[in-house]
Amino acid sequence: MSRVSYVNGRYLPHDQAEIHIDDRGYQFGDGIYEVVTVINGKLADLEWHLDRLNYSLTEMGIPMPMSRAALKIVIRNMIRMNRITYGLVYFQITRGVMRRDHAYNALMTPQLVMTAKSMPKVRHQEMAAVKVITVPDQRWQRRDIKTLQLLPNCMAKTKAVEAGAYEAWMVDGDGFVTEGSSSNAWIVTAEGELITRPATFDILSGITRKAVIAMAEQRNLKIVERPFTPAEALEATEAFVTSATSLVTPVGELDGTRIGDGDSGPVANALRLAYYEFINRQAAE
Ligand SMILES: Cc1ncc(COP(=O)(O)O)c(C=O)c1O
Structure with missing residues (x-):
């Protein structure tokens, strides 16, 4: 059909x-x-x-x-x-x-x-880390609304694809990452804290982000909702993006520099698999 x-x-x-x-x-x-x-x-x-x-x-x-x-x-x-x-x-x-x-x-x-x-079904399995680039965030000030007006996001993603990367992290005027062109951005610090930007007007409040926060809390992981810079991301042990399409996707490289060992990390892998189980469990209830 x-x-x-x-x-x-x-x-x-x-x-x-x-x-x-x-x-x-x-x-x-x-x-x-x-x-x-x-x-x-x-x-x-x-x-x-x-x-x-x-x-x-x-x-x-x-x-x-x-x-x-x-x-x-x-x-x-x-x-x-x-x-x-x-x-x-x-x-x-x-x-x-x-x-x-x-x-x-x-x-x-x-x-x-x-x-x-x-x-493809493989989306929920462990996966290799992807590359991300940074671009200036050129969007309007109500990014919390999921509008069809995605031109800056499309331009950012196209730049990423042209650079051989999976995603572009958009950076605001103060030098902080807002989010990806179609995903939320996360890092894991050397202290094991999960950092992601708070869900204000500055970003889309991702549903996957919300689910991942709930799962991380269940695992007693410390979540700190605050902005972070690309420099901080390069100091992180892990980074990842979340979205309905990407689920939890590990990031191994930012603007050509490795994050951690450049591969998918244990936190991103665990959360990716947990999200899959979470959905199965949720639907069964
Ligand atoms: C700009 C932006 N941020 C974040 C997300 C992630 O949201 P969700 O997890 O609800 O897919 C998306 C998804 O399309 C997005 O376009």
Whole structure:
């Protein structure tokens, strides 16, 4: 069966899934999105993703296009129709379709689009460390909202790919790492403390970040939520990134210099495996 996508109430073959050119998501990036990972057929932290979706919509003044229960049905239908055992579900809600004008009104009908794709099962196993580069953070000041406006993130990620790296860590005007282009950034100090930036307006409050904090606490690891610099990262014993797509991915190199022994470390490996188990357990409850 070919890939199925969802557009405003209709399940369509992916190549026929289309939106209007006056959709404000297309015209202005006026919308929000979520990405939920599927592991062994289970949706990782779905409730937290839906909470964040509500938060983003509220901050943008966009109404929810359907009830939470109905949205969950669409998500599960998409997993079933696309036969996803390991993969991702992507959904976005835009403010709606109107004749192009910067100013919007409150009466628009939000548009919901959803896609799903399979990913290799190996994602949850131990993995080799990746390379990261640093770039200036050029984004707006409400990075806590998961908006479709990802141009600075796309430019940062492209720079990383061109440099043979996996991710770009964005650095603010004061010289501190905010986060990755599509992930949260972490280091482990020589004292064994896990450092990650606090979830203020400066970063997206990652769902994987939240889950990893919970798992690290269960393991009595000390978590310190504070900004850190690239120089501090180079002094760290380990570094890693977290996201629905990357899960917990170890970082072995920053701007061409090794972190720790340059390979995946025990903390990142343990948290990566624990996250997989956590999802299985969560869904079983
Ligand atoms: C800028 C940014 N930070 C962090 C994350 C990680 O968030 P999550 O763990 O919810 O995927 C993402 C994910 O897309 C992101 O785009």
